[in-house]
Amino acid sequence: MATIKDVAKRAGVSFKTVSRVLNDDTAVRHETRAKVIEAIEALDYRPNIMARSLRSQRTHTIGFISDLIASTPYASRIIQGAQERAWENDYLLLLINTGGNQAMKQTAVDTLLDRQVDGIIYATMYHREVHPPENIREVPTMLIDCFMADNSLPSVVPNEEEGGYNATLHLLQKGHRRIGYICDNSGVVATFGRLAGYQKALADYGIPFDPDLTCFLGSSISRNGFLGAKTLMQLENPPTALFCFNDRMAMGAYDAMRSLNLTIPDDVAIVGFDNQDLVAADLNPGLTTMALPHYEMGSWGVDHLISLINKAQDNLDISEQHVHKLLTCSLIERASA
Amino acid sequence: MATIKDVAKRAGVSFKTVSRVLNDDTAVRHETRAKVIEAIEALDYRPNIMARSLRSQRTHTIGFISDLIASTPYASRIIQGAQERAWENDYLLLLINTGGNQAMKQTAVDTLLDRQVDGIIYATMYHREVHPPENIREVPTMLIDCFMADNSLPSVVPNEEEGGYNATLHLLQKGHRRIGYICDNSGVVATFGRLAGYQKALADYGIPFDPDLTCFLGSSISRNGFLGAKTLMQLENPPTALFCFNDRMAMGAYDAMRSLNLTIPDDVAIVGFDNQDLVAADLNPGLTTMALPHYEMGSWGVDHLISLINKAQDNLDISEQHVHKLLTCSLIERASA
DNA sequence: ATCCAAATTGACAACGTTGTCAATGTGCAA
DNA sequence: TTGCACATTGACAACGTTGTCAATTTGGAT
The missing domain is CATH 3.40.50.2300 (Response regulator)
Structure with a gap:
């Protein structure tokens, strides 16, 4: 591997001049610079980063x-x-x-x-x-x-709260007024942030928060989404839309709807969270969801x-x-x- | 940041001796080593990797x-x-x-x-x-x-071929004799390797390869899995098991079975490929699949x-x-x- | 031609380590 | 006590670059 000194020798200048060219120092005469560049290219010279950072810190x-x-x-x-x-x-x-x-x-x-x-x-x-x-x-x-x-x-x-807010808002704008929230109770930041956003969106639409429409179940796996969705849909006055904590739970909710012979989105609308590549797009129908940044x-x-x-x-x-x-x-x- | 010379000064030795201690050189008297180690710890010294590799290459x-x-x-x-x-x-x-x-x-x-x-x-x-x-x-x-x-x-x-072989073998061992293969036709290495394994397993069981039981469709998305599965299951003599090129296609196959009112695994067994974390485990029923290494x-x-x-x-x-x-x-x- | 400021260039130290080799210290045998 | 082999230690160069500062060159004004 060629070093800066090899380049200097070939160009007929001191190695400091080569260093100047390498560092775009303006204090180099045009023709000198050309000679140096020629030498750099001829030798396929590349500065040694180790040596450089040893000095420059x-x-x-x-x-x-x-x-x-x-x-x-x-x-x-x-x-x-x-x-x-x-x-x-x-x-x-x-x-x-x-x-x-x-x-x-x-x-x-x-x-x-x-x-x-x-x-x-x-x-x-x-x-x-x-x-x-x-x-x-x-x-x-x-x-x-x-x-x-x-x-x-x-x-x-x-911004979890804003995310929960916008997910819920989307359902509200589609005309839904009874919206369930299915989430885990693992106590992660996201659970509460999204819940707060959900509540805030409802409040902005003048809809009182109904605790019966939220359910907290263990971890956020599809099985719990299935159970949660089933529970909510079997209420006396079931929701017309579900906001799911994440796409896996939404996947379970899809199963629940099928087992109850309900159609998505006609009988019930569903919004997920995460935009998990190979899940959300491949579900049938495609899952509307919030993408994390x-x-x-x-x-x-x-x-x-x-x-x-x-x-x-x-x-x-x-x-x-x-x-x-x-x-x-x-x-x-x-x-x- | 302390350097090797600071350590040397504190230990009252030359910096070369410190270098020896750092590099587990045996040519250091026991008590000298102890002094050096004391100094290293007292100063919370850490060798500078840049300088080291500049020398050692x-x-x-x-x-x-x-x-x-x-x-x-x-x-x-x-x-x-x-x-x-x-x-x-x-x-x-x-x-x-x-x-x-x-x-x-x-x-x-x-x-x-x-x-x-x-x-x-x-x-x-x-x-x-x-x-x-x-x-x-x-x-x-x-x-x-x-x-x-x-x-x-x-x-x-x-080892794609072995993977295709073992996936098929699993179905054969479960007693299936008419096994479909659903894959993409994007021409990737995996498609042909798995197909070859599938054919080899059939051959080992003395089952002639039936071209009608394999279908090649576009890319490996769930929609194509859906179409492929539907096509195969509507044959006059449909397969009792499906080997899907990957889990996304298997996901589509699940949808196809639901639309045909067929139960997995009772009416038809399905094996996927990839063990895509948040898909395979969360499908209902859980998807048997080959995990890539x-x-x-x-x-x-x-x-x-x-x-x-x-x-x-x-x-x-x-x-x-x-x-x-x-x-x-x-x-x-x-x-x- | 001469001078001066500015532009250009180079010599040398420095970065923090390891490698080489010489210098010094140690312990044992004679 | 001396000598010698070996263990231990240190001085200094080297790695390939950048930083500092001094030396040299250049070009324009006189």
């Missing part, structure tokens, strides 16, 4: 810590969004998956600090509160799809992180940046509502 | 190039498998997603070479032939879930890559290692067969 690398990369498939879009935005800014992602193990999180942060990353993304695969290792603060850090209770690290998460959280998070890195580089204080950004979920309209 | 980093990380969700398990095995061997993954763009692939390889990665993983999100940029050969490289026609780069892929390809690939890296380091010839490893798909038994 910037690695142009962002550490990406995730808990369970493969557990909720669509969430890999966070990584995609992060990687693409990083790439646009000449950064690369160094990936560590902790599998949710606490000791592993600490080691992950240590390892990334060892590698002199310029910043760290700490992402979870569903929206929740986290307690990252303290020394993560040694470099600019951004939480994605998670947050600290005291907001002492900047974070970006989906995974890709957007990834790219927004990296954008913000890079601005923090640049500020830190200029010795500006970044400790006061208690950003907690909420990103909008978008309605994907299909045939179920 | 090894970065302990593996570049991971993927085409469409988020398009087929379950495939993020390749990344997970790769990352975990890399981690166990003190390697980290530098991630680049090309989005299937050809120019981007070239830039990705260039960028990784610039970063002095010790090796490269080139992964695709479905099993197919690839033509990676030629200069990828400058470092040890491993293809995952893809291959070169001339096998001039080592690769690891799923994504995680295993990731970890096997990294394992093999690291052995190549070590050989290259010792200047052993690795160009002759035309490995093309086939990994077994495993049957996930649920209720549909």
Whole structure:
């Protein structure tokens, strides 16, 4: 592999001049620059990033810590969004998956600090509160799809309440007035946020909240969606529409409707949440659902992180940046509502 | 951040001695080592990886190039498998997603070479032939879930034929003798491999291959599964079991059975392919399906890559290692067969 | 031709580590 | 006590780049 000195020798200049050309320093005569560029191309020279960052103290690398990369498939879009935005800014992602193990999180942060990353993304695969290792603060850090209770690290998460609001609003606008909400009771942030949005939308339409129309069941698997939907539809005065906590539960609700011989969307409208690629579109009829802004959280998070890195580089204080950004979920309209 | 010289000063030794301690060099007196270790801990010293690899020419980093990380969700398990095995061997993954763009692939390889990665993983999100940029050969490289026609780069892929064979075998063992095969005709490797396995299993049971029982339709979406299943079940002598190219098509087949008032698995058994997390388990009844060895390809690939890296380091010839490893798909038994 | 400021270029240190080799210390045999 | 082999330690170069600052060249005004 050719080095900067090889290029210098071939171009007949000092290696510092080559360095100037490489760094777009204007203080190089036009013809000198041409000679250098010729030599660079002739030797297929590429700067050694190790050596460069040893001196400049910037690695142009962002550490990406995730808990369970493969557990909720669509969430890999966070990584995609992060990687693409990083790439646009000449950064690369160094990936560590902790599998949710606490000791592993600490080691992950240590390892990334060892590698002199310029910043760290700490992402979870569903929206929740986290307690990252303290020394993560040694470099600019951004939480994605998670947050600290005291907001002492900047974070970006989906706007669950707005999502629940818009999902319900969609049903209200279609004329529905008795709308059920089927969710898990695992106590995750999303459950309550979406519930609050649901209640707010009803209130805005002057509809009193009827506790009988919401049901909380265990975890958000299709079986519980099935049970919940069945329960609600067998009420004396059943709802005409169902808002399901997520697409899996909606999938169960589809089964329930079939077992009750009810047609979607004619007898009952259904709205899900997550826009889980290979579920929502492939159900029959296609499921109308709210898409979580995974890709957007990834790219927004990296954008913000890079601005923090640049500020830190200029010795500006970044400790006061208690950003907690909420990103909008978008309605994907299909045939179920 | 403390450097090796700070540690040396505090321990009252030369920085070279500290270097020895860090590298487990035995040529250090016991008590000297103790002093050094005390100093390292007192200063919370961590070696600077940049400086280290500048000298040693090894970065302990593996570049991971993927085409469409988020398009087929379950495939993020390749990344997970790769990352975990890399981690166990003190390697980290530098991630680049090309989005299937050809120019981007070239830039990705260039960028990784610039970063002095010790090796490269080139992964695709479905099993197919690839033509990676030629200069990828400058470092040890491993293809995952893809291959070169001339096998001039080592690769690891799923054993599609064996998978098709075992899926069919499962149905045969359940007593089925008329088994349909529903697949896409997009011409991907998997289509033909699974078909070959299907035919081989039939042949092993002495059942002649009946072309009427296979149908090829467009892409592998649920709609086509629906159409295919309906067509096959309306034959004069319909099959008693269906082998579906993937879980999405199986999902469509479920719909077809419902529309024909047929019960799964009593009237017809169904086996899918992919074990797509949030589909297969959540269907009703649960879908029996073949799981692709994504995680295993990731970890096997990294394992093999690291052995190549070590050989290259010792200047052993690795160009002759035309490995093309086939990994077994495993049957996930649920209720549909 | 001469001078001066600005433009251009180069010499050398520095980044934090490892590699090489020489210098010093140690313990045991003579 | 001396000598020698071996263990231990240190001085210094090297890795390939950027940063600092001084040296040299250039071009225009005199």
